[in-house]
Amino acid sequence: MSPCNDKIEAMLEKVQKAPRYTGGEMNAVHKDWDSVALHYGFCFPDTYEVGMSHLGMKILYGLVNREPDQVCERFFMPWTDMKALMEEEGIPLFSVESRHALSEFDMIGFTLQYEMSYTNILAMMRLGGVTVLSRERGEREPVVVAGGPCAFNPEPLADFIDAFMIGDGEEVTLLVTAAVRDWKKSGAPRSELLKTLARIEGVYVPALYDVACDDAGRILSVTPNCPEAPARVKKCVVTDLNTAYYPRSFPVPYTEVVFDRIMLEIMRGCTRGCRFCQAGMLYRPVRERSLETLRSLAKDLERATGYEEMSLSSLSSGDYTCLPELIRALMKDLEKERVSISLPSLRIDSVLKESLEETQKMRKTSLTFAPEAGTQRLRDVINKGVTEQDLMEKVTDAFSCGWNAVKLYFMIGLPTETYEDLDGIVDLARKVVGCYFAVPKDKRARGLRVTVSASSFVPKPVTPFQWYGQDTQESLKAKQQYLKEKFRSVKGVNFNYHTPELSYLEACFSRGDRRLGRVLLAAVDRGCILDGWSDLFSFETWMQAFADAGLDPDSFAYREFGRDEIMPWEHIDSGIDRSFLLREYDRAQEARVTRDCRLGCNGCGLQKWKGVCGYANAGHV
Amino acid sequence: MRMLATFEKSERLRHIGHLDIMRAMQRALRRSGLPVSYSKGFNPHILLTFASALSVGAAGEREILEATLDEAVAPEDFVAAMNGALPPEMQLSSARIVDDRRPAAMAMVKAADYRIRVTDASAAETLCAALPGFLAQGEIVTDRKTKSGIKPTDIRPLILSAEMDGDTLRARLTATEAVSCKPGMLMNALSAFAGIEVPRVMVTRERLLGENEDGQLLPLEAV
Ligand code: SF4
Numbered sequence: 153m154s155p156c157n158d159k160i161e162a163m164l165e166k167v168q169k170a171p172r173y174t175g176g177e178m179n180a181v182h183k184d185w186d187s188v189a190l191h192y193g194f195c196f197p198d199t200y201e202v203g204m205s206h207l208g209m210k211i212l213y214g215l216v217n218r219e220p221d222q223v224c225e226r227f228f229m230p231w232t233d234m235k236a237l238m239e240e241e242g243i244p245l246f247s248v249e250s251r252h253a254l255s256e257f258d259m260i261g262f263t264l265q266y267e268m269s270y271t272n273i274l275a276m277m278r279l280g281g282v283t284v285l286s287r288e289r290g291e292r293e294p295v296v297v298a299g300g301p302c303a304f305n306p307e308p309l310a311d312f313i314d315a316f317m318i319g320d321g322e323e324v325t326l327l328v329t330a331a332v333r334d335w336k337k338s339g340a341p342r343s344e345l346l347k348t349l350a351r352i353e354g355v356y357v358p359a360l361y362d363v364a365c366d367d368a369g370r371i372l373s374v375t376p377n378c379p380e381a382p383a384r385v386k387k388c389v390v391t392d393l394n395t396a397y398y399p400r401s402f403p404v405p406y407t408e409v410v411f412d413r414i415m416l417e418i419m420r421g422c423t424r425g426c427r428f429c430q431a432g433m434l435y436r437p438v439r440e441r442s443l444e445t446l447r448s449l450a451k452d453l454e455r456a457t458g459y460e461e462m463s464l465s466s467l468s469s470g471d472y473t474c475l476p477e478l479i480r481a482l483m484k485d486l487e488k489e490r491v492s493i494s495l496p497s498l499r500i501d502s503v504l505k506e507s508l509e510e511t512q513k514m515r516k517t518s519l520t521f522a523p524e525a526g527t528q529r530l531r532d533v534i535n536k537g538v539t540e541q542d543l544m545e546k547v548t549d550a551f552s553c554g555w556n557a558v559k560l561y562f563m564i565g566l567p568t569e570t571y572e573d574l575d576g577i578v579d580l581a582r583k584v585v586g587c588y589f590a591v592p593k594d595k596r597a598r599g600l601r602v603t604v605s606a607s608s609f610v611p612k613p614v615t616p617f618q619w620y621g622q623d624t625q626e627s628l629k630a631k632q633q634y635l636k637e638k639f640r641s642v643k644g645v646n647f648n649y650h651t652p653e654l655s656y657l658e659a660c661f662s663r664g665d666r667r668l669g670r671v672l673l674a675a676v677d678r679g680c681i682l683d684g685w686s687d688l689f690s691f692e693t694w695m696q697a698f699a700d701a702g703l704d705p706d707s708f709a710y711r712e713f714g715r716d717e718i719m720p721w722e723h724i725d726s727g728i729d730r731s732f733l734l735r736e737y738d739r740a741q742e743a744r745v746t747r748d749c750r751l752g753c754n755g756c757g758l759q760k761w762k763g764v765c766g767y768a769n770a771g772h773v
Numbered sequence: 774m775r776m777l778a779t780f781e782k783s784e785r786l787r788h789i790g791h792l793d794i795m796r797a798m799q800r801a802l803r804r805s806g807l808p809v810s811y812s813k814g815f816n817p818h819i820l821l822t823f824a825s826a827l828s829v830g831a832a833g834e835r836e837i838l839e840a841t842l843d844e845a846v847a848p849e850d851f852v853a854a855m856n857g858a859l860p861p862e863m864q865l866s867s868a869r870i871v872d873d874r875r876p877a878a879m880a881m882v883k884a885a886d887y888r889i890r891v892t893d894a895s896a897a898e899t900l901c902a903a904l905p906g907f908l909a910q911g912e913i914v915t916d917r918k919t920k921s922g923i924k925p926t927d928i929r930p931l932i933l934s935a936e937m938d939g940d941t942l943r944a945r946l947t948a949t950e951a952v953s954c955k956p957g958m959l960m961n962a963l964s965a966f967a968g969i970e971v972p973r974v975m976v977t978r979e980r981l982l983g984e985n986e987d988g989q990l991l992p993l994e995a996v
Contacts, residue, residue, distance in 0.1 A: 158892070165973065170788035171788050174786065174789070176786050178797065178800070404800060406789045406793045406797055407789070407793050454803075455806075456804065458799075458802075459800065460803075
């Protein structure tokens with residue numbers, strides 16, 4: 153432990169939720185600092201409770217710590233009270249495990265899960281004594297890397313991150329840690345390392361690219377400025393999840409975190425092709441873990457963690473080929489341990505009925521359905537292949553199986569939306585209530601709870617809707633008020649929505665470019681941190697930050713990209729072709745659905761990477 | 774079968790609350806592979822109790838747990854299995870089988886030994902000097918937090934012994950289900966008596982004590 157331990161101990165007595173900072177959890181990894189060649193600080197740019205719920209962190213933590221000559225320790229964003237004390241006392245951001253300062257690590261890695269955590273990244277670096285701007289970072293300062301879904305548009309963070317890892321991290325992470333380790337030993341200049349990193353497939357080093365744009369900020373070209381950097385950086389794909397690394401143990405927090413359970417990733421990717429969904433594009437192709445692998449992982453994880461609960465995670469668990477068999481097998485394997493198994497993010501057109509009967513023996517948590525849009529027309533526009541009849545059948549099944557709580561997720565502000573589509577949302581909710589009352593009294597559970605949540609649509613890179621500007625805040629607010637009024641007369645339904653301001657900023661950053669680095673710096677200077685927490689979020693301060701940077705946020709959030717325009721992330725190759733996205737964009741305009749590509753390849757672009765997509769040969773375009 | 778065991782709550786874990794330590798111990802029992810008993814009923818839980826809740830902020834050297842097992846297990850096997858399933862910060866130091874008819878450990882606790890380290894040297898000196906006079910008082914009234922609010926309580930009879938050496942105050946304080954004196958109450962009263970602000974302290978509960986037939990206080994695990 154570091155010499156400032158006494159000061160840290162005194163601070164811990166003054167802050168809320170001290171266990172966020174104290175570690176000592178079961179399965180936390182402690183290695184002798186001086187005996188390893190590479191120190192990797194894994195940074196989750198949000199609080200401990202959020203970060204410890206994140207599957208990717210558990211995978212990378214185990215992955216790096218499995219290497220005998222490397223250690224991975226965790227960092228989280230401290231809450232404001234702790235941050236203030238640390239600044240006052242001059243205590244740098246320290247790792248959960250050994251309390252070494254962030255600046256003492258050879259390499260630090262941020263996971264980019266949502267845009268609104270970007271300022272936390274800057275704040276964590278500052279607090280940890282790491283130079284924030286990549287170009288000003290000293291020769292022997294930590295190498296700063298980042299990965300995760302938002303890395304597919306890395307540009308807003310290009311000024312701060314030395315190297316991005318694009319796509320699945322299981323393989324590329326170890327290539328990068330090894331390169332950093334060897335570089336450290338070699339004593340070569342930092343610029344050499346950056347070039348070495350750029351040569352690794354899936355690694356994007358922003359400093360090695362020149363971006364030319366016109367006065368309006370339209371990108372004219374993005375060109376590598378050295379031979380080591382590829383013109384386009386291809387994302388990493390782990391083709392076989394059965395042989396890919398998955399942890400068989402991970403730290404178990406003492407205090408409750410957001411997802412406090414075993415997370416078993418049963419598959420990655422989704423073939424549905426919802427047109428608003430970035431994850432559905434980024435994580436392609438679909439890869440499943442085999443039943444045997446999952447059973448073995450589940451048993452080991454249960455033995456290692458002692459958790460009482462397990463959730464099957466993926467974008468669309470209902471699509472797992474043999475879901476009922478899997479659930480049955482897991483329930484049998486873990487019967488003695490009394491583990492309850494929950495199925496999150498079930499889609500309404502999944503093999504739900506059978507699963508419902510299986511899970512009802514276990515705990516009845518509330519069921520979630522995501523029709524996303526209120527009318528069939530709009531659902532066709534977004535390619536959410538779900539019909540009203542589907543939904544009604546599924547909720548009726550759920551109600552007659554004893555569920556009484558249903559959550560319905562919708563989006564407002566979708567391309568082509570009209571007020572008719574909003575009425576559709578109310579209508580659908582009303583019909584769900586009707587389904588409940590249609591189940592005989594003696595067969596249904598008492599106390600119906602229907603929650604309708606309406607979030608604001610944010611256009612995301614690498615989706616068919618990437619060209620659309622976001623609906624304006626005024627329009628979104630009016631739509632929310634309209635729905636709120638309408639729902640007043642619907643008994644049994646609770647209507648939820650958030651102010652569109654956060655979505656607006658998300659829209660700025662999700663499709664933004666390098667200029668936004670200035671905004672991030674100004675925002676963190678003005679104290680915008682932990683913005684995911686509504687009590688800390690200040691929209692006005694963000695607007696001031698945009699003004700400081702001399703940029704108009706509307707020109708980012710509401711921006712319509714031209715069909716032939718170069719996107720700020722054009723040089724990141726997700727494998728999904730622009731021509732496919734444009735085709736999907738056009739079909740959306742015509743409200744034409746595109747089939748699930750398990751039924752036949754739709755030619756998204758991945759088929760050109762040989763052997764990557766297992767479904768690519770199953771049909772023809 | 775009932776197993777009584779002593780375990781550590783290390784200084785690193787001092788900010789973890791009682792219920793969270795309890796849950797960590799339950800999970801350790803699940804991990805251990807031991808034949809732990811579950812309660813009957815709809816939401817079965819592991820049969821595990823602690824002799825005494827340890828406050829947030831305090832470490833414990835020999836805290837006491839009682840677990841119920843479905844099959845016989847040798848105490849040394851219990852300790853070995855649990856220590857394999859617990860982080861280094863929460864290791865068991867001993868275990869013994871106790872008779873089913875014995876009252877719950879919780880009901881047998883009479884007192885606890887505390888080690889209270891005052892981190893500020895000058896405060897430590899002041900308190901050290903004040904202690905004899907403090908203890909010589911016939912009555913020491915201080916606030917006690919109870920479920921029904923704050924109640925002034927005479928803690929003098931609850932301080933069974935207290936002595937201070939350098940920066941460390943060692944105190945044996947009454948701790949029963951009905952009435953107990955927490956180290957914080959002692960520190961508040963002592964600091965007030967010495968005329969200083971309550972200083973920062975590091976509290977360690979060294980052991981819990983029970984009574985043998987002769988009314989003698991002994992470590993609870995040995996009673
Ligand atoms: S290559 Fe074809 S089958 Fe594979 S994800 Fe793309 S569209 Fe679907």
